[in-house]
Amino acid sequence: MRLPNFAFAAAAAAAAATLLPVSLAKTVQYDFSIDWVTANPDGAYERQIIGVNGQWPPPAIHVDKGDRLLVNVTNNLGNEPTSIHFHGLFQNGTNGMDGPVGVTQCAVPAGQNVVYNFTVDQPGTYWYHSHYSAQYPDGLRGAFIVHDPEDPYKDDYDDDLYLTVSDYYHKSAFWLLSNEFLTLANPTGAEPIPDAALLNDSQNIHFNVEPNKTYKIRIINIGAFVSQYVWFEGHDFDIIEVDGVYVERTTVSQIYITVAQRYTILLTTKNSTSQNFPISASFDTDMLDFIPDDLIWNSTGWLTYDENGDFPDPELVYEWDFYDDFDLVPIEKEEPFEPDYSISVTVFMQILDDGINYALFNNISYLAPNVPTLYSVLSSGNQSTDATIYGSNTNTYVLNHNEVIEIVVNSNDPGTHPFHLHGHNFQVIERSEASDDDDTFITYDSSNPGTINQYPMRRDTVYVRPNGYIVLRFRSDNPGVWFFHCHIEWHLEQGLALTLVEAPLQIQESQSIPDDFYAACKAGNYLYEGNAAGNTVNLLDLTGEKLQPKFLPAGFTTKGVVALVFSCVSAFLGMAFIVWYGSSELKSTEKEVAEFLHEPLDDISETK
Template sequence: MRFAPFIAGAFTAASAVLAKTVQYDWTLSWVNANPDELYDRSVVGVNGAWPLPAIQGKVGDRVIVNITNNLGQPTSIHFHGLYQNGTNEMDGPVMVTQCPVPDGSNFIYNFTLDQVGSYWYHSHWKAQYVNGLRGPLLIYDDDEPFKDEYDEDIYLTMSDWYHDEANWLVKNEFLTLKNPTGAEPIPDAGLLNDTQNLQWVVKPDTTYKIRIINIGGFVSQYIWFEGHDFEIVEVDGIYVENQKASMLYVTVAQRYTILLKTKSSTSENFPFMVSFDLNMLDNLPDTLNYNTTGWITYDTEGDFPDAAIIDEFDFYDDFYLVPVDKEETWEADTTVTATVVMDNLGDGANYAFFNNITYVAPKVPTLLSVLSAPENDSVNAYIYGSNTNAHVFEYGEVVEIVINNGDTGTHPFHLHGHAFQVIERSNASDSDDDFIVYDASNPGIRNEYPMRRDTLYLRPNGYFVIRFKADNPGVWFFHCHIEWHLEQGLAMVLVEAPLQIRERITIPDDHWEACKVGGYSYEGNAAANTQNYFDLTGEKVQPNALPAGFTARGIVALVFSCVSAFLGMGFLTWYGLSELKTTQHEVAQIMGEIPLDDESGESK
């Protein structure tokens, strides 16, 4: 049996003497790793090592992350859950707030920590973070409300793991004609602190503060500790009133901080478990172990028992958590309503939509469009593109977002730049014929003091209602944090207080340089038009619609017909494919995998 230690938050003991500027100099390159001891593969390492280091600091600290990109492909880093108030340009999502960092280039992220709690960082270029470019980000607080209730501060990451490189999966297995149903790639394993068989050596009669962070790319997971209950004290950086629980349901990108007290006796070791939400998987390969086990270890020489089989997942519903500050419900000034749908377009691939629009990145990062546009034009959502799902809000508005789920899947949605109030969340519906749609005239259950967080899951065929204050000028991404669904286009862009953005945001020289070296436009509207911001000619848009009457089932039949063509059915193949107007070559251009054709029609 191979053991790995639980990771301690050693920063606490040294926090009083830590400098106010915390600098990380990182060279990103490929290294080999085999965390599940089943398959050796290349992963994104930092300074030649993987797993990646935790970023740690205290409130008020300045953090500098200086990266050198030696990956042979672009990259970026997003600091998940940080509001980046006044530093929107450091948020990280490619073509939202910055151009991708080109291979061979340096790039600096520089911001001040003005929050507390548990966060993480990850690449925000395509599906790159699924290849290992992700790690914890911990902010320590001398004034936390439960500071006298624990003895040690540690963190625990959970994740799904793939043996194949993520971008290869997207191009060859997922977003392709041969996967018309949009079935997500099935993980090969689950990991705890980027390993398996994790041994957490504990002291008796000791209360541990455990920061639980799901850094995976797809699957929500249940977590429980046999023989031990715990108290929830923080979610996504928001302190909550202590809540007893025995199990959590943690979607990708969510964080929970819990207090767990160990037993007095050291005579027995206990398993703790994380388990995939199997409802999210289209199939269960025989090789997949969807349970990952660690052990609360009182005696390193003792037995390590198998986990008990449980009949149901009885987890605490985060909707009922109460923030310590007990903010009452904010009254909405404006509402954005969107329906999630997964469907096929003319290339035969399956895409994700908000109100029939699948997100396609513009030619110019939206933040740079805000800064370069004439002032009167910057407040008009039209200039930010037909396929960005852009919405513009005035400074100080309370924005309500209503998401109706026209899909049978679970979707964890993340809002950059904010924690939002969770106003309502419906139950799931197992039937497409019983699609639950939000009705403002007939509201569901609401709490006096709504729970706040930055990542919330939408139940199958259900809805949720959230609200946030537009008091943080910037361009903020709102998207499903299942990385495969983001690749499918399940995202919108919120342009918050564009006039104030223009007053407060300054773009550093290395950010401009990244655009120039990478060959990206850095001024103009979504089509890079600097002369007329309302002329979107040449913008990047979604593939054409399917021919009338075509369905995913029909595409599957078509694919098999194509295979049969090799046995002599050439005419049928030509006839079937003639109606698919958007080619895979064009899709690759739209998704940014190859440059767009120039005016002559030749590929660059």
């Protein structure tokens, strides 16, 4: 039976809300035809981008807490599979609806249809996006808003808005992956530089506001790479929620928001319409290996008090003054959990023997298995508790039910990494400062802990500072297969992820996969039973599994490998390039590599 059109469902929901003093749980239905559309959001470059129902940007999803949601997805891309992940939603009892390909489902091939069907039992600000390869930077992402009849701040605001911030690329993410990023010509792993910054997938947006009113504004970073600073000129504002967790009202002037994070704020307007004020967002340019001369890394909108008034340029900001989210206090307070089981991983980037720069947790660079890990759980009986069957490169940990799990991330990398946990939010127990010395790493020492707040902040995405560490804890109270990964899309494609198989026997007892998801596997010729390799007879036999390239022989240094690679693949640049390279510092070399990758091919002879 065909589902009703999403517009009809949304209208019906709106009508019901006007008639009932308290929102009752209902079914909300959306039809999503995933297809290619033409767009030019920054006004500088028209390209094909992934839209929904022939439109871009995709629509926001709105539900009330307690609603059942049906998203009827048909892949009409023609040339790419797809999936949808509902970022931040726990999917209690519906792990198969979580969306990451290779973790909880097969990719949905072109021409196939699946229905994501689950109950939304948590309030707050979320978003949805493709979780197939690096697809979502090509457009398939949007806001997901869960309205809460029991919002503790419901009497404190007059209107409810949302604001997305994002980086944007003129070239497709798949093209960038295969031609610029995961290539021999990029041995330092320099990330592709965005071409533009967007607000609400556009530029020069206007929020029409009235004097002496308070607006609830949900801010979501739906980008692929760069964290951003966000502020509203002339206005302080109050943080009231992060990543679906209500927090004590905290007044700030600016926030720092990584990709995948969400902040909800209350902003009270001035008592006069005499002036319009810029809304500003700015890239954290420290994350970029170099800044192209034509990159505009700021985006501007306006709090519009008077459409006929002037719209001033934003004032220059000479130093950042953002609030450290570590100090936020949840309304529902919990003291720091005591861990029953600890997972400790070290982040580092390394060239393997194919000459490509990979990201690793410990010594493992994640590769999706032949069979989605959840499907392996459901088809493996009592052997589901053996992490071996899930493959050598899924970095899988099997968790017991209802224990406190600690994840320690020590980052031996000079970048800022936002880490996201599916299926849970976590207490942020510790976060170290950064180390500016790339040869000195600040490593967690459980015998000598740092600052731990009495009531730790909770959220589902948090960043680790350069060469520093984070300590996270959560309860394993949601049986399922959950992904933990860096949400910089380039780093996920490099392999910076691990898998948590939580209470596998309970998963088998209480969960199943709908027929349309199995049909998608069959249509795409994807395996859906057995171990990571697809072996259904001997689950300990992993012959045919995906494996990362081997490590280079001992004695190869990163700089030496880079020089070797460039001497092989860039011989036409001449010995002058090699001489320059050998005398350079590694950090400046990364900058030069990034610049080299962005030179037009016609101009390559003019490259240093």
